[in-house]
Structures are given as C-alpha cells and as structure tokens.
Amino acid sequence: MISVAAAIIFRENKVLIARRAAHKHLAGYWEFPGGKIEPREEPEACLVRELAEELMIIIQVKHHIMDHIHNYGNFTITLKAYSCTFVSGEIILTDHDEVLWVNVDDLPSYHLAPADVPIANRLMQK
C-alpha cells in the first residue's frame, strides 16, 4: 500500500490540476499535485515539500478532505486529499507537462487519474 498526498489548491474559486508527463506512471492523466508520503513524514509536510519541488510554489495546507483507497491492479494507493491555498510563486513545470486552474464543476471534463474521481465528486457536492 502506497500513501500519496494530493493538494486541492484553491485560488479565486478554481482548483489546480496538473497533467502527468509522458515518462510517468499514468502519463497523460490529470491529477491533483502531490506525491508519495515518505517514511515518518506527515501528509501536510509532504504536500508543502512536493509542491515546492514539482511546481516551485508555496502552498498552505488547510484541512483534510478525504482518503480514498484505489487498486491499480499491480499496486494499491491510499490517496489523501487536503484542502490548500496558494501562497506564492510562479509555477514552473518539472514533473508535469501542463497545469490548469479549473472550476470544480468542470473537473469531469478532464481525464482524471482513476483514484482522483471520487475526490472530484466530493468537491462537486460541496
């Protein structure tokens, strides 16, 4: 079981999604940025670290939204979603090939990573 933290970053009523680059597992799928939680790391600290590493931005983690367990066949992840706010920085892509700020209600138009779909649905219910 792999624990992965995902940042739902809100800015002016939109959320940030990022498209996984060609060399990655799930290439071409859109996801909420984040990454694998390291041993003894808190999910909140993981998100601050990953967003600085992957997109070169500073975020603030606000609260836990939900966990979702998804089986990808050869491995299973627990995806831990947290509500976050954008603090500062200009996005520089290192791990993704595109990012977009989208309205929550438009999330179903994007080819989201399968583990992210229940999280998108929860966001749309709010």
Ligand SMILES: Nc1nc2c([nH]c(=O)n2[C@H]2C[C@H](O)[C@@H](COP(=O)(O)OP(=O)(O)OP(=O)(O)O)O2)c(=O)[nH]1
């Ligand atoms: N970051 C992130 N990963 C997700 C999401 N949904 C989803 O299924 N995943 C999967 C894709 C990967 O199999 C795994 C996270 O791996 P990753 O490649 O993003 O994490 P990482 O940067 O820490 O790892 P690595 O490439 O250094 O090995 O979780 C999501 O919304 N965000």
